[in-house]
Amino acid sequence: MSPTQQGELDPVIHAAARLKITATLATLPVGDRITFPRLQELLDMTPGNLSTHLRKLEDAEYVLVDKEHQGRTPVTYIALTKAGRRAFEDYTDALRQLLGGTA
Template sequence: MTELDPVIHAAARLRISATLASLEEGDRITFPRLQELLDMTAGNLSTHLRKLEDAEYVVVEKTHQGRTPTTFVSLTRRGRRAFEDYTETLRHLLGEKP
């Protein structure tokens, strides 16, 4: 039996991965916008992003727009593939046909 990816399987990380996977490949979102969409505290979101970052599923990029610090978050190719594999495994476990 195939197992679900434990990095993505946590509810908060699944929501983060699904949100980032809805973006076009190569697109990114600001940390505050992601926080708003997911209705998560900054600390909670940061903790879960760190786990996804450690697995190389997301990239967190800190830059400046003018003098304003800005943090962008994007899904890596590896992260997109992991999410696709996760959803495929979930469908299989639920007995859905592709």
């Protein structure tokens, strides 16, 4: 995916649900991750809706979805990638520019 022009809003992040996901993941320290159920709970989204939006973010390489097992129980972890964190920072900078602030 090519980077957006300066001042242009990233269409991958711009969708309301994906913006909420990205903003929530951006609050985690670099390298941290969150379980799928916890993210679902924080965002009050259905599993299907969350999965659909995570897939778009994953396709853009903005999030990493890691499926592991704890014993016999599958656990899905979600993390913001370095590219995703950068894209979110660029998005917020572009938004500030559009609103008349400084970038």
